[in-house]
Amino acid sequence: MRGYRPSLTFSILASLACLLVLTWVLFSLFALTTAERDLFAQKADHARMLLATFVNQLPEQLPSFPEGMLPLDASAAIYAGKLAEEQSFERLTLLDGKGKVIYTVGRDGSDQFQPFMAAAERSDAGVILAGAVSLARTAPVLRDGQSVGRAGLVLSLAGEQLRLQRSRQLFMAYFALDFILLLGFGSAILSRIVVRPVNRLLTATERITGGVYGHQVAVAGPLELARLAESFNGMSSVLLQKQDEVGSYVKTLEQVNRNLEQAREEAVRSEKMASVGLLAAGTAHEIGTPLASVMGYAELLSAEVADNQVQTEYLQRIQQGCSRIDRIVRGLLDYARPKSPAFELVALGPLVIATVELLQHQGLFKQCRVEVRCPGQVPLVNLDPHQLQQVLINLLINSHDAMPDKGQLLVEVCADDPQKMHLPVRIRVQDTGSGIAEKDLGRIFDPFFTTKDPGRGTGLGLAISTRIIEGFGGRITVESSLGKGSCFTVHLPATDKAGLS
Numbered sequence: 101m102r103g104y105r106p107s108l109t110f111s112i113l114a115s116l117a118c119l120l121v122l123t124w125v126l127f128s129l130f131a132l133t134t135a136e137r138d139l140f141a142q143k144a145d146h147a148r149m150l151l152a153t154f155v156n157q158l159p160e161q162l163p164s165f166p167e168g169m170l171p172l173d174a175s176a177a178i179y180a181g182k183l184a185e186e187q188s189f190e191r192l193t194l195l196d197g198k199g200k201v202i203y204t205v206g207r208d209g210s211d212q213f214q215p216f217m218a219a220a221e222r223s224d225a226g227v228i229l230a231g232a233v234s235l236a237r238t239a240p241v242l243r244d245g246q247s248v249g250r251a252g253l254v255l256s257l258a259g260e261q262l263r264l265q266r267s268r269q270l271f272m273a274y275f276a277l278d279f280i281l282l283l284g285f286g287s288a289i290l291s292r293i294v295v296r297p298v299n300r301l302l303t304a305t306e307r308i309t310g311g312v313y314g315h316q317v318a319v320a321g322p323l324e325l326a327r328l329a330e331s332f333n334g335m336s337s338v339l340l341q342k343q344d345e346v347g348s349y350v351k352t353l354e355q356v357n358r359n360l361e362q363a364r365e366e367a368v369r370s371e372k373m374a375s376v377g378l379l380a381a382g383t384a385h386e387i388g389t390p391l392a393s394v395m396g397y398a399e400l401l402s403a404e405v406a407d408n409q410v411q412t413e414y415l416q417r418i419q420q421g422c423s424r425i426d427r428i429v430r431g432l433l434d435y436a437r438p439k440s441p442a443f444e445l446v447a448l449g450p451l452v453i454a455t456v457e458l459l460q461h462q463g464l465f466k467q468c469r470v471e472v473r474c475p476g477q478v479p480l481v482n483l484d485p486h487q488l489q490q491v492l493i494n495l496l497i498n499s500h501d502a503m504p505d506k507g508q509l510l511v512e513v514c515a516d517d518p519q520k521m522h523l524p525v526r527i528r529v530q531d532t533g534s535g536i537a538e539k540d541l542g543r544i545f546d547p548f549f550t551t552k553d554p555g556r557g558t559g560l561g562l563a564i565s566t567r568i569i570e571g572f573g574g575r576i577t578v579e580s581s582l583g584k585g586s587c588f589t590v591h592l593p594a595t596d597k598a599g600l601s
Contacts, residue, residue: 135267139260140228140235147237151253154179154192155239162241162248165200180205190234190254191215194241197248206254215252233257301332308336387425395422441484441571445595448513448525449474451485455492456511464500465509473512479525479594483572491568491576494561495529495588502533502586515594524574525594530587536580544578 157176163169170177180192184205191206191214204212211217215236217229227236234254241249304317316333398418405411456472459465499509510530536544543549547563562576569576573593580586 132264132267132271136264139263140257143235143255143257143260144237147235147253147255148239150183150255151192151237151239151251154183154253155241155251158194158241158249158251160243162196162243163202164196164198165202168202170194170203177203177205188256188259190256192253193251195250195252199250202249210254215254216250228257229254232261297329301329304332304336308339391422391425395419395426398422441487441568443482443484445480445482446485446488447480448478448527448592451489452492452511452513452527455489456496459493459496459500464497467505468500468503468507468509470509470511473510473514475514478513478515481525481572481592482595483592484568487568488572491565491590492527492529494565495590498561498588499529499531499533499586502531502535507532507585525592527590527592528587529590530585532585535582535584535586536578537582541578541580545576 154176157174157179158170159174159176176194180203183189183192189207191210191212192204193201193206193212193215194203195216196202201212206212206214214229214234215238217236228234229236233256235257236252236254238250238252240247241251300317316336317329398415402412402415402419405415452474453472456470460470496509496511503509508531510528512528512530513525514528515525540549545562545566547560566576569590569592574591577589577591578586579589
C-alpha cells in the first residue's frame with residue numbers, strides 16, 4: 101500500500117509560509133519608525149532645555165520694540181552667543197508681547213522668524229520642519245503669570261538623520277545577509293521537494309526525446325510527482341513497443357523513397373538529355389545546311405556591295421545573327437554529345453596564365469584589372485587541357501560580362517597542401533560584378549538558364565562546363581551576392597602519380 105504523500109500545492113505553500121514568517125520577524129527587529137521618533141523626541145527635549153535656560157536668563161523687565169532691544173551684554177544674549185557655536189544650532193529669536201523681534205542670532209541664510217513658522221498648538225511642543233532637516237521649539241516668556249514675549253529655537257537634525265542613515269544601512273546589510281540565508285534555506289527545501297524530482301523526470305524525458313525508449317524513472321516527492329512518474333513509466337513502455345513497429349516501416353519507406361528519388365533523377369536527366377539530343381540533332385540537320393548557305397551568300401554580297409555602307413551594315417547584322425545561331429547549335433551538340441576527353445597530366449598554373457593572356461590579347465579585359473595568383477608548387481591533374489581551357493574561358497567571359505564598368509577580376513590556383521598529392525586542387529574565378537540573386541543560384545547550371553540580357557547568352561556555357569568538370573571527377577561551386585560580385589570555384593582531383601608543377 102502506498103504511503104501518504106503531501107500534495108505539491110501544500111508543500112510549496114508551507115515553504116512560502118515559513119519564509120514569510122521569518123522575513124516578518126526580521127522586519128520587526130528593525131523598527132526604523134520607532135527609532136526615528138525616539139531620536140526626534142530626544143532632540144525636542146534637548147531644545148526645550150536649551151530654550152528654558154535662555155528664557156530664565158532674560159531680564160525681569162523685557163524690552164519692547166522699537167523702544168529697546170535685548171542688550172548684547174545681557175546674560176541671556178551671552179548664553180545665546182555660546183549656544184550659536186553648537187554644530188546643530190540654526191536660529192534663536194526673541195519676540196516682545198506684540199510679536200516684534202527684539203533679539204535674534206543664527207546661521208547665515210536662516211530666517212529670523214523660522215522658529216515660529218510651523219509653531220504647534222501648544223507653545224511648549226517641538227515641531228519638525230519641512231523635509232525633516234530641522235526641529236523648532238517655542239516657549240512663552242511669563243511675568244506675573246502674563247505672557248510678555250515669546251522665544252523660539254531651531255536646531256538641525258543632520259546628526260540624527262546621519263544616525264538614521266547608518267541604521268538603515270546596517271538594516272539593509274542584515275536584510276541582505278538574511279535574504280541570502282533564506283534563499284539558501286528555501287532553495288534546499290524546494291530542491292528536495294520539487295526540483296530534484298522534476299529534474300529526474302526531465303532527464304528521462306530528454307532520453308525519450310533522444311530515442312532511448314523504455315527508460316524508467318523513480319521519483320520520491322509529493323503525491324502529484326509520484327503519479328506523474330508512474331504515468332511517464334507507462335508511456336515509456338508503450339513507446340518502446342511502438343518504436344520497433346515504426347522502425348520497420350521507416351526502413352521500408354526510406355528504401356522506397358531512395359529508389360523513387362534515384363529513378364526520378366535518372367528519368368529527369370535522361371529526359372533532358374534526350375530532349376536536348378533530339379533538339380540538337382534536328383537543329384543541326386535542319387538549320388545547319390541552310391544556315392551555311394545564308395552565311396556564304398551574305399559573305400559574297402558583302403564583297404559586291406562594299407561601297408554601299410547601309411547594305412554592308414545590314415549584311416554584317418545578318419552574319420552576326422547567323423553566327424549566333426551557329427554558336428547555339430554547336431553548344432547544343434556539345435551538351436548533348438560531349439567529346440571524349442583526351443586525358444594527360446596538366447600543370448594548372450601555366451594553363452590558367454595562358455588562358456587569361458589569350459583573352460587579354462583579344463581585348464576582353466580592357467576595362468578590368470586582372471590579377472592571377474599561381475603558387476610555385478601545385479599538384480598536377482589528369483584531364484583534357486583543351487576542355488578545361490573551354491571551362492575557364494566560359495567563367496572568365498561570364499565574369500567580364502558581370503562587370504560592364506571597371507572592376508577587378510582575380511584568378512587563383514590553390515591547393516590545401518601542395519606536398520599531399522591526393523588533396524583536391526582549386527581554381528577560383530572571383531569578380532566584383534553585379535552578382536547573382538539567391539533565388540537564381542540553384543538554377544545557373546541548368547541548360548538554357550541565363551541571367552544575361554536577351555541575345556547575349558544561350559544559357560549553355562555553365563551547363564557544358566559542369567558536364568566537363570564532372571567528367572574529370574570534379575565539381576563547380578559558386579558563391580555570390582547582389583552588388584558584391586561572384587566567385588566560381590572549380591574543384592579538381594589531384595592524381596597520386598603526378599609531381600609538382
